[in-house]
Amino acid sequence: MNGTGEGDGMAADGLEVRDFIAALVRGGAPSTAGPPGLAVPEAAAEEVIAVARRLALRVVPEGRWWPRPTPALLDMATALVVDGHPSAPRWSQAERQRLATWVAVLIEHRGEDGVQELLRALSGG
Structure with missing residues (x-):
């Protein structure tokens, strides 16, 4: 360096x-x-949660019916995705936590690819 x-x-x-x-x-x-970090359209929390949940459930290992992300992944999902969404300031704490859970599952099982897939889906792509 x-x-x-x-x-x-x-x-x-x-x-x-x-x-x-x-x-x-x-x-x-x-x-x-500064401005929100994600270049996605504003949306209701329930819409964003539904997209993240749908994507996460596709990658959860068979037989695991409920996500159990680690606290570190929850913190990462919150910092990098939830807090960066342009609509996040209007969401309740419970909505933010539900979204963080599903995003953390995506990170756990797909890493950056899962986050990128979520951003594409939220952008209509």
Whole structure:
């Protein structure tokens, strides 16, 4: 790494991307002001939850009838997807938690591919 933050995996504030995500998971990363991070249309929580649930249920191993994501995956799903949705400020805490659960299942079983599939589905693609 060259320490300049350009092209070396460094975030704008000098933290490496993986360190920043680890800090998010631990709850130690600072909040940043600005527009929502996801380029998806606004939607009611129930609509977004339904899409995430449908996608997650396709990847849950057979015989596992209810998702049980780890707290770290729930934190990651909340920080990277739920909080980034443009409609999130209008959703209840219970709705945010349900969405985080389904997103965490996608992350657990499909990683970034699951998140990208969710974003495509929410964008109508």
